[in-house]
Amino acid sequence: MSTTHTITLNDGNRVPWLAFGTGTALYGKNATDSVRAAIDNGITHLDGAQLYNNEDTLGAGIKASGKSRSDLYIVTKLNKLDPGQTVKESLAISLKKLGVDYVDLFLIHNPLPAIKEGKLKEWWQGMEEAHNGGLAKSIGVSNFRVEDLKEILDGANVIPAVNQIELHPYVWKAAQPIMNLGREHGIVTASYGGQTPLVRAVGGPADRVISTIRERLERTRGKPVSSSQVLTKWILQKGAIVVTTTSKVSRIKEAIDTENVPDLTPEEIHALEAAGSLLHKRAYMAEVFGE
Ligand SMILES: NC(=O)C1=CN([C@@H]2O[C@H](COP(=O)(O)OP(=O)(O)OC[C@H]3O[C@@H](n4cnc5c(N)ncnc54)[C@H](O)[C@@H]3O)[C@@H](O)[C@H]2O)C=CC1
Numbered sequence: 642m643s644t645t646h647t648i649t650l651n652d653g654n655r656v657p658w659l660a661f662g663t664g665t666a667l668y669g670k671n672a673t674d675s676v677r678a679a680i681d682n683g684i685t686h687l688d689g690a691q692l693y694n695n696e697d698t699l700g701a702g703i704k705a706s707g708k709s710r711s712d713l714y715i716v717t718k719l720n721k722l723d724p725g726q727t728v729k730e731s732l733a734i735s736l737k738k739l740g741v742d743y744v745d746l747f748l749i750h751n752p753l754p755a756i757k758e759g760k761l762k763e764w765w766q767g768m769e770e771a772h773n774g775g776l777a778k779s780i781g782v783s784n785f786r787v788e789d790l791k792e793i794l795d796g797a798n799v800i801p802a803v804n805q806i807e808l809h810p811y812v813w814k815a816a817q818p819i820m821n822l823g824r825e826h827g828i829v830t831a832s833y834g835g836q837t838p839l840v841r842a843v844g845g846p847a848d849r850v851i852s853t854i855r856e857r858l859e860r861t862r863g864k865p866v867s868s869s870q871v872l873t874k875w876i877l878q879k880g881a882i883v884v885t886t887t888s889k890v891s892r893i894k895e896a897i898d899t900e901n902v903p904d905l906t907p908e909e910i911h912a913l914e915a916a917g918s919l920l921h922k923r924a925y926m927a928e929v930f931g932e
Pocket residue numbers: 661662663664665666688689750783784805806832833834835836837839840867869870884885886887888892895925926
């Protein structure tokens with residue numbers, strides 16, 4: 642079983658909807674076995690980052706899988722630039738660690754390092770150069786707020802294809818302005834931290850709604866549906882890419898199986914978002930969002 646559904650970016654490239662993340666639990670750790678297990682069990686989209694300090698072991702997992710390059714979708718993210726270093730030079734170092742000659746998607750991980758140097762536009766121009774040089778098939782951003790996106794859109798030759806942000810019911814209300822601006826420009830949202838209501842905010846106001854939806858979906862499907870799949874399906878119905886991670890093969894299979902879970906109804910989506918709006922809980926990147 643592997644993912645079949647794809648999401649089309651504003652540059653025409655297609656992205657497998659489900660990504661295996663190598664940050665969080667694998668941050669600074671050897672990612673080889675986990676990446677190999679993810680690929681062996683059907684995930685083709687790998688989410689890496691310079692910050693995670695494990696691009697080399699992500700690359701080793703990719704190699705060990707034996708998959709051909711064109712069957713995989715590989716993402717990494719720019720952390721910071723050394724003095725005098727270009728974005729292209731920085732990406733070239735990542736490519737070497739990953740053992741590939743291009744990434745499918747390259748993201749600015751977080752706007753703050755560039756903002757601190759007054760160089761956000763310059764960094765985006767560097768991303769465009771990396772893209773034009775063939776080092777990245779698509780380029781985008783991560784953790785960008787409305788003001789950050791507006792700044793790089795002003796004068797951009799390439800519109801970002803993706804903004805990777807935290808997305809779950811407890812940040813849904815806060816995410817509206819950036820998602821709406823992104824939508825105006827055809828920028829696809831990639832979501833991370835999507836399981837937060839179940840793993841980082843247990844007992845929150847969305848619990849009961851998730852449980853009710855899960856029971857209805859299970860009855861409709863006639864097969865098990867998990868609470869995790871309810872959240873993943875909600876993200877998918879928002880048109881977003883899902884970036885998640887796990888050390889358990891059963892959860893990889895469960896995540897992929899979300900493709901086969903029936904849709905939430907508009908009423909269920911509304912109920913989940915209404916419950917989510919009762920609690921604001923951000924798991925990551927407080928330094929950017931100031932919450
Ligand atoms: N761009 C950025 O700034 C960020 C990107 N990320 C990316 O997103 C990836 C995933 O981030 P997370 O917050 O870890 O994602 P997540 O919110 O999906 O949480 C994953 C965790 O949920 C649990 N889980 C997974 N499947 C489950 C299931 N079926 N039932 C119950 N619990 C389950 C596991 O404990 C797992 O470690 C990272 O590895 C990284 O690649 C994460 C944070 C920030």
